[in-house]
Amino acid sequence: DATILEKKQQYNFELQGHRGARGLSPENTMQAFEKALNLGVNTIELDVVISKDNKVVVSHEPWLNDEITLDAKGKRITKKDAAAFNMYKNKYQEIKKYDVGSLGNSKFPEQEKVAAYKPLLSEVIAFAETKNTEILYNIEIKSTPTDEKNGFQPAVAEFSDLVIAQLKKAKLPVERIVIQSFDPRILEYIHKTYPEFILAFLTYQNDFKTNMKMLSFVPEIYSPYFVLLNKEEVSSIQKNDMRVIPWTVNKKEDMINLLNMGVDGLITDYPNIAIPLRK
Numbered sequence: 001d002a003t004i005l006e007k008k009q010q011y012n013f014e015l016q017g018h019r020g021a022r023g024l025s026p027e028n029t030m031q032a033f034e035k036a037l038n039l040g041v042n043t044i045e046l047d048v049v050i051s052k053d054n055k056v057v058v059s060h061e062p063w064l065n066d067e068i069t070l071d072a073k074g075k076r077i078t079k080k081d082a083a084a085f086n087m088y089k090n091k092y093q094e095i096k097k098y099d100v101g102s103l104g105n106s107k108f109p110e111q112e113k114v115a116a117y118k119p120l121l122s123e124v125i126a127f128a129e130t131k132n133t134e135i136l137y138n139i140e141i142k143s144t145p146t147d148e149k150n151g152f153q154p155a156v157a158e159f160s161d162l163v164i165a166q167l168k169k170a171k172l173p174v175e176r177i178v179i180q181s182f183d184p185r186i187l188e189y190i191h192k193t194y195p196e197f198i199l200a201f202l203t204y205q206n207d208f209k210t211n212m213k214m215l216s217f218v219p220e221i222y223s224p225y226f227v228l229l230n231k232e233e234v235s236s237i238q239k240n241d242m243r244v245i246p247w248t249v250n251k252k253e254d255m256i257n258l259l260n261m262g263v264d265g266l267i268t269d270y271p272n273i274a275i276p277l278r279k
């Protein structure tokens with residue numbers, strides 16, 4: 001469809017707030033999305049999993065992270081209990097009881113410590129739209145064959161259908177959404193079933209040419225771990241008509257190097273550092 005293609009090509013540089021703005025506020029929480037929006041990112045990056053009652057929940061893992069989680073009584077969750085907690089076996093009301101903000105995050109010392117819960121995707125979108133009706137959403141479907149096999153997530157088609165149904169319900173224009181995944185099965189399924197959606201291929205190892213062998217088509221965006229990039233790699237990705245948007249770039253010197261390589265965007269925990277570099 002020519003119109004969709006034209007729209008896909010209309011992007012400016014994408015400055016993405018990773019998990020909201022993890023460097024400054026608890027990851028994937030309303031506070032982090034508010035922070036990112038206030039700082040002026042043009043894209044919010046977030047991760048989604050599915051609850052037992054088929055809600056699309058914003059979370060990096062389909063279990064709990066003991067390093068950042070307090071239970072409903074305000075007690076730190078043990079490593080064992082955190083790992084055993086299966087979101088796909090718990091209703092959202094249960095998941096929401098955990099506080100993933102008050103403890104802070106020792107890896108991000110500047111992060112504010114504030115009581116926070118795991119929000120629904122619908123809630124994040126509704127809120128973001130009140131702040132910026134042009135914001136872009138980079139939504140990562142957190143899917144792996146192992147989590148599927150172990151019962152921590154629905155199968156690929158069901159997982160994708162639930163996320164897309166939620167997005168359709170939010171009535172967002174399709175040009176403002178990117179679906180990203182490390183799982184080629186997710187990308188293949190959405191490409192086939194919902195071809196109107198823009199897709200980003202996430203990778204963490206190997207070069208572009210090798211990774212592309214995992215896909216039967218060319219998605220719009222290639223998002224590698226940033227250390228895998230150099231100038232030649234960036235231009236070979238762009239020559240294949242893909243935009244290159246690396247993750248997760250947190251140091252100013254790395255941001256500058258990547259901007260000099262000509263990347264089309266940056267995914268960062270620190271939009272406060274990246275934004276001034278673009279001005």
Ligand code: G3P
Pocket residue numbers: 018045047060140180202223247248267
């Ligand atoms: O969007 C890219 C980046 O978020 C992928 O890594 O583990 O932070 O979800 P992760």
Ligand code: CA
Pocket residue numbers: 045046047140
């Ligand atoms: Ca992510």
